[in-house]
Amino acid sequence: MAGHSQFKNIMHRKGRQDAIRSKIFSKLAREITVAAKQGMPDPNMNPRLRLAIQNAKAESMPKDNIQRAINKATGGDADNYEEVRYEGYGPGGVAVIVEALTDNRNRSASNVRAAFTKAGGALGETGSVSFMWDRVGEIYYPASAGSADKVMEAAIDAGAEDVESDEEGHTIYCGFEDLNEVSKALETALGEAESVKLIWKPQNNVPVDEERAQSLMKLVAVLEDDDDVQNVYANFEVDEATLAKLSAA
Secondary structure: OOHHHHHHHHHHHOOHHHHOHHHHHHHHHHHHHHHHHHOOOOOOOOHHHHHHHHHHHHOOOOHHHHHHHHHHHHOOOOOOOEEEEEEEEOHHHOEEEEEEEEOOHHHHHHHHHHHHHHOOOEEEOOOOOHHHEEEEEEEEEEHHHOOHHHHHHHHHHHOOOEEEEOOOEEEEEEEHHHHHHHHHHHHHHHOOOOEEEEEEEEOOOEEOOHHHHHHHHHHHHHHHHOOOEEEEEEOEEOOHHHHHHHHHO
16 A cells, blocks of 8 residues: 555544644635636536535535535635646655645745755656656545445446555546546445545555654645645555554554
8 A cells, every 4th residue: 555545544543634624624625616616616517626525525524614615716706726736755765746726836835845855855846756656536435335346346337447445445546537437437336435536646656664654754744734735645655564653653
């Protein structure tokens, strides 16, 4: 499993998600507003908005908050956010991709660069690491959705490309342009997914030791704590023994 996914699980178990719930809601609202502003305010006619709302619901974001974010776009008083991608290397030569929605590119670039520098990494040019990744759709179901065989069969029928199942759940991958169609087919077969999103999937992962893993965890946490940052991806992996130590720390 990718290191970033492992660290997400650790942070969740440590209660980090509860501690920054308002920040999560703020980021989700920003994505909903941008999606609604760029397309139709109707999720049935706007795939990006549909996905944004679905992911907001998965985080238990109140309906009023979701509607307020949509209204902000249609009311004409929404800030003009730009989608920006930053790329660079973290500790141990691990490649990192940062996606942001910002109304101030200079502020965002400065904050992201500072985070990389403090962690002993370096921010690079756009395209400096993304060639090592694939842009794909990711659909996640909890283990309660069914057995690995059931989910695999549903994924194949829906046109997905790959499935990874473990005791916690099922991660289904599909082509970038197929996400909306595949997610709808899976919803018919398995019910509503816990999350549906476009991600950067690394072609290869870099093994890291405990010390570097801790440094990477801090870098990811600092980046995700920034209001402008929406997503962070890193192409590393951690062995089971190191993962157990980090979970117990």
